[in-house]
Amino acid sequence: xxxxxxxxxxxxxxxxxxxxxxxxxxxxxxxxxxxxxxxxxxxxxxxxxxxxxxxxxxxxxxxxxxxxxxxxxxxxxxxxxxxxxxxxxxxxxxxxxxxxxxxxxxxxxxxxxxxxxxxxxxxxxxxxxxxxxxxxxxxxxxxxxxxxxxxxxxxxxxxxxxxxxxxxxxxxxxxxxxxxxxxxxxxxxxxxxxxxxxxxxxxxxxxxxxxxxxxxxxxxxxxxxxxxxxxxxxxxxxxxxxxxxxxxxxxxxxxxxxxxxxxxxxxxxxxxxxxxxxxxxxxxxxxxxxxxxxxxxxxxxxxxxxxxxxxxxxxxxxxxxxxxxxxxxxxxxxxxxxxxxxxxxxxxxxxxxxxxxxxxxxxxxxxxxxxxxxxxxxxxxxxxxxxxxxxxxxxxxxxxxxxxxxxxxxxxxxxxxxxxxxxxxxxxxxxxxxxxxxxxxxxxxxxxxxxxxxxxxxxxxxxxxxxxxxxxxxxxxxxxxxxxxxxxxxxxxxxxxxxxxxxxxxxxxxxxxxxxxxxxxxxxxxxxxxxxxxxxxxxxxxxxxxxxxxxxxxxxxxxxxxxxxxxxxxxxxxxxxxxxxxxxxxxxxxxxxxxxxxxxxxxxxxxxxxxxxxxxxxxxxxxxxxxxxxxxxxxxxxxxxxxxxxxxxxxxxxxxxxxxxxxxxxxxxxxxxxxxxxxxxxxxxxxxxxxxxxxxxxxxxxxxxxxxx
Numbered sequence: 001x002x003x004x005x006x007x008x009x010x011x012x013x014x015x016x017x018x019x020x021x022x023x024x025x026x027x028x029x030x031x032x033x034x035x036x037x038x039x040x041x042x043x044x045x046x047x048x049x050x051x052x053x054x055x056x057x058x059x060x061x062x063x064x065x066x067x068x069x070x071x072x073x074x075x076x077x078x079x080x081x082x083x084x085x086x087x088x089x090x091x092x093x094x095x096x097x098x099x100x101x102x103x104x105x106x107x108x109x110x111x112x113x114x115x116x117x118x119x120x121x122x123x124x125x126x127x128x129x130x131x132x133x134x135x136x137x138x139x140x141x142x143x144x145x146x147x148x149x150x151x152x153x154x155x156x157x158x159x160x161x162x163x164x165x166x167x168x169x170x171x172x173x174x175x176x177x178x179x180x181x182x183x184x185x186x187x188x189x190x191x192x193x194x195x196x197x198x199x200x201x202x203x204x205x206x207x208x209x210x211x212x213x214x215x216x217x218x219x220x221x222x223x224x225x226x227x228x229x230x231x232x233x234x235x236x237x238x239x240x241x242x243x244x245x246x247x248x249x250x251x252x253x254x255x256x257x258x259x260x261x262x263x264x265x266x267x268x269x270x271x272x273x274x275x276x277x278x279x280x281x282x283x284x285x286x287x288x289x290x291x292x293x294x295x296x297x298x299x300x301x302x303x304x305x306x307x308x309x310x311x312x313x314x315x316x317x318x319x320x321x322x323x324x325x326x327x328x329x330x331x332x333x334x335x336x337x338x339x340x341x342x343x344x345x346x347x348x349x350x351x352x353x354x355x356x357x358x359x360x361x362x363x364x365x366x367x368x369x370x371x372x373x374x375x376x377x378x379x380x381x382x383x384x385x386x387x388x389x390x391x392x393x394x395x396x397x398x399x400x401x402x403x404x405x406x407x408x409x410x411x412x413x414x415x416x417x418x419x420x421x422x423x424x425x426x427x428x429x430x431x432x433x434x435x436x437x438x439x440x441x442x443x444x445x446x447x448x449x450x451x452x453x454x455x456x457x458x459x460x461x462x463x464x465x466x467x468x469x470x471x472x473x474x475x476x477x478x479x480x481x482x483x484x485x486x487x488x489x490x491x492x493x494x495x496x497x498x499x500x501x502x503x504x505x506x507x508x509x510x511x512x513x514x515x516x517x518x519x520x521x522x523x524x525x526x527x528x529x530x531x532x533x534x535x536x537x538x539x540x541x542x543x544x545x546x547x548x549x550x551x552x553x554x555x556x557x558x559x560x561x562x563x564x565x566x567x568x569x570x571x572x573x574x575x576x577x578x579x580x581x582x583x584x585x586x587x588x589x590x591x592x593x594x595x596x597x598x599x600x601x602x603x604x605x606x607x608x609x610x611x612x613x614x615x616x617x618x619x620x621x622x623x624x625x626x627x628x629x630x631x632x633x634x635x636x637x638x639x640x641x642x643x644x645x646x647x648x649x650x651x652x653x654x655x656x657x658x659x660x661x662x663x664x665x666x667x668x669x670x671x672x673x674x675x676x677x678x679x680x681x682x683x684x685x686x687x688x689x690x691x692x693x694x695x696x697x698x699x700x701x702x703x704x705x706x707x708x709x
Contacts, residue, residue, distance in 0.1 A: 012025060037056060040148075041396065043353060051466035052146040053509060065624070066674030071130040080161075083603055092259070093259075097125075097128065098111045103529070104157075108533070110474060112159075124363040132255045134190075134233060137203040140164050142164065147470040147503055150396075154475055157474040165235075172705070180697055180698060184699065187207075201237045203233075206233075215320070223263045223311070254277075267325075278305075279304075299337070301335065302336070305331075312486065327369055335361040337357065340357070349401070350397065350400070356394075360390075361387070367483075384422065385482050385483075388477075388478055392415070396409070414473065417443065423436060424437060454467065474501045476498040489543060506526050509521060520562070522560065550590070554586040563577045608631065625657065625658070629655040632653045634649065634650045654681055677696045678696065
């Protein structure tokens with residue numbers, strides 16, 4: 001019997017007389033259900049033993065992918081989508097909120113993203129800097145589509161994405177460099193070593209690109225140029241093993257990003273741009289105590305500074321020939337948090353775990369509104385923000401009353417509070433407060449209980465069925481409460497009266513191992529959200545659409561997902577996924593919103609499909625072909641905006657093909673070539689104006705790795 005992580009066991013029988021004649025064994029990758037996840041239950045469990053929808057992207061998948069940034073990699077998972085269709089290489093950070101299964105799509109995530117178990121979402125706004133993910137050092141990515149508030153609280157209302165990096169190993173060093181079209185160099189350097197009980201690893205990433213125009217060619221004007229990004233990311237990870245019962249760990253990271261958002265003022269030439277600097281640190285301890293008690297404690301902190309400018313493009317002849325700065329923003333944010341988790345097995349058939357966590361975030365949106373003529377003089381100064389504090393306690397019980405049945409029960413109590421909130425607004429010329437000035441906004445607080453129950457039953461060795469019911473919640477972020485912004489002609493206002501979202505959901509699934517090389521899964525889900533936060537249209541003029549974040553009484557997102565994985569011998573692998581979802585506004589409280597009842601939620605495609613085909617032969621080549629197809633979706637709450645030239649409202653569907661080829665050259669060196677959007681497919685991202693996604697992107701490079709002993 002031969003076993004190796006990530007591969008299925010190989011069982012070979014030979015007679016004693018054959019000893020010494022030599023034996024050749026080829027291991028096949030393990031089926032999806034055999035992969036180990038630590039995210040779905042906050043403890044190590046096989047995917048096939050978890051009553052939830054879970055996807056695992058392995059290290060091999062990451063290396064085969066042509067994706068430069070993590071969000072483009074995650075598009076392999078059909079439930080994954082950002083607020084807008086654009087890649088993080090071109091979109092504003094505040095539009096990079098992640099949604100799983102279309103739960104509450106907006107710039108704010110309804111999905112908790114973790115890096116090695118530590119919260120990764122922006123503490124002020126909840127979105128995700130995907131360029132900040134150390135992709136070259138990622139060991140695997142675990143995606144839990146099921147609501148997970150019962151374990152993780154606030155952001156996990158729609159699921160969890162956990163990016164796990166490799167542990168330090170002895171004398172390893174890796175260097176990867178590539179260069180792509182649009183003058184796009186990228187460098188990744190990483191390494192690790194072990195000095196007795198201390199393990200150290202590091203990674204450094206740098207990327208720069210001239211970008212591409214994001215406004216459609218037939219609408220492009222004098223204000224438009226290329227959207228581009230340059231970023232750098234550095235991380236150091238420490239592990240100190242005192243003995244087999246005590247291990248300390250730590251992480252320090254620094255990230256900086258500068259963006260040109262694809263347009264500039266026609267008066268003084270300044271680009272609409274943003275930049276972010278972010279320092280993060282975390283550390284903790286793992287304890288293995290007597291009686292198989294396991295304890296993990298973690299503390300973490302964030303220090304972030306975000307700058308952004310916004311451009312207004314008034315009506316003009318020819319269109320988009322005039323652009324003026326309308327707003328300058330600076331958002332300083334500080335945050336800290338801690339968590340403690342305990343777990344213990346009982347009798348070999350039960351594992352009980354419990355934990356507490358706490359998080360504190362303080363931030364302000366410091367804004368200077370500019371004059372409406374040329375956008376150079378500050379007319380209104382505003383400082384709007386506050387402090388948010390959250391704490392929670394959870395308990396979970398995993399039990400196997402019989403060998404074929406696994407039950408999970410969990411519940412969590414969360415308390416959140418917003419305080420010290422303020423909106424200090426002054427007209428600069430007279431130096432007097434405006435009517436909106438309020439130095440002391442009301443405190444807001446709430447306590448929420450989030451239970452979960454799930455069951456998985458193995459009908460046979462090849463067929464399993466599972467199901468679960470969940471409740472979840474999400475408190476509005478400081479960004480939603482206090483920060484306004486503009487995208488094109490759409491101005492979105494803050495709302496300090498927002499309340500929390502509540503979710504009640506159910507799901508069920510079946511997994512069938514058709515053959516040892518083929519696995520099929522199907523999942524049904526139905527999620528109902530009360531007081532969902534959505535961008536609601538208030539007014540429309542020829543030059544500006546004004547929206548505000550508001551609570552909708554109820555929304556409902558339901559659908560079905562199916563996945564198939566099939567391996568042809570040791571070299572060929574095929575996988576495909578299809579997602580159909582029906583996401584609509586079910587009810588509203590405000591009579592002024594009645595016209596959107598029954599409308600589809602904006603930014604949620606009704607259908608998504610992905611296909612991957614991989615050929616792996618270390619002697620010759622590794623080839624990967626990926627297809628992503630996305631159906632039509634709407635761009636606004638009224639379901640009315642139409643792309644010029646289209647007969648139906650909404651953003652048309654699209655399909656793109658990506659290609660990646662690599663070959664080993666010697667023992668430590670690989671060369672690779674990748675193409676994203678192989679056929680240069682047009683992707684419509686948004687309206688007002690019509691914006692487009694990334695055109696064809698070709699890159700190639702080398703990957704060098706040394707591993708000592």
